Amino acid sequence: MPFPADVPTLTDGVVTLRAHRPSDAPRVVEQCADPLTQRWTTVPSPYDDAAAAAFLGDVVPYAWASATAAYFAIEHDGRFAGTIDLRSTGVGEAEVGFGLHPDARGRGVARRALTLALDWGYAERDLAVVTWRAQVGNWASRRAAWSVGFAFGPTVPGMLDQRGERRDAWIGWLTRTDDRGPRTRWLSPPALEGGGVRLRPWRDTDGDRLVEAALDPVLRAALPRAPLPRTADEVAGYLLRVGLGAANGDRVAWCVADAATDVALGNAAVFGFEDGSAEVGFWSHPAGRGRGAMTAALGLVTAHALAGAEADGLGVRRLDLLTAATNRGARGLAERAGFTLVGVERATSPTRDGDWDDTARYELLG
Secondary structure, eight states: OOTTTTSOOEEOSSEEEEOOOGGGHHHHHHHHHSHHHHHHSOOOSSOOHHHHHHIIIIIHHHHHHHTSEEEEEEEETTEEEEEEEEEEEETTEEEEEEEEOGGGTTTTHHHHHHHHHHHHHHHHSOOSEEEEEEETTOHHHHHHHHHTTOEEOOOEEEEEEETTEEEEEEEEEEETTSOSSOSSOOOOOOOEEETTEEEEOOOGGGHHHHHHHHHOHHHHHHOTTOOOOSSGGGHHHHHHHHHHHHHTTSEEEEEEEETTTOOEEEEEEEEEEETTEEEEEEEEOGGGTTSSHHHHHHHHHHHHHHSOGGGTSOOOSEEEEEEETTOHHHHHHHHHTTOEEEEEEEEEEEOTTSOEEEEEEEEEEO
């Protein structure tokens, strides 16, 4: 059967995958001319009516006729909402690609479209594995792939060509027999507020404060190995590592900001999750010291960590806090937050001069 009769219609009752239609053209243009689509994909730039006509009239029909790719229009709320495709990359292998119209984003449409396309590909195209890749930093695409069970590999430098520039790529895969649910928790830091501070995610606009903290002599002496950005050029890499820690379920970090001005005062984090235990850590920008900001922040973070899932907490039963035994400020903060000293470990905290200090270990039980 010729296109579009050979394209099946797939639906879960909320999202429908169907053949593209000429009437989709205006919304195809809107989607592909959108700045985020232009940033993360290789659609023509600028994108106009002629580009949409070529896509709908040539690219999509040829892909179906040649069996090189299966393109589906995504429909939601009765209108075109984007495109998803499975591109053949070998026997039993395909790569999935997808993009949404701006007004369909953030509504779970990508997850539903992925589920429909994957089910069809495994059943009707006899696929054994589907791969995914995206430019580093395309968090929306990664989160959609994460939501349906993709596993993620290491970052591949320069893997993707973006209009003549090589870009680093994230890669992922999902086999036919894999579970269709997230393999890890995505630890998005919720907003927490109290005691004159607001805990929120770190932002690009916090870069100057991050660099100032990294260059602060007091902080460098206390945490000589802290991977903070020491120049503006290092900020993006630091924020990327923070994001990946959250996305992989390894670490959740908050910017501790002044509740009135939203200016960054420090950092608080929970990490090292294992058997219901975790570790909490923190550091302070010089402007955050001596005003109770970190005491308030640590109280907010520990309460969130020890709260159960029913209260939108992390569900941790036990928290550890480690600091150099000579760091009186950090030890006092730990004790004000309710932590109990359980011991001192000899020569386990690195010092700035290459020596070792003792480590004071504190714990807090839920």
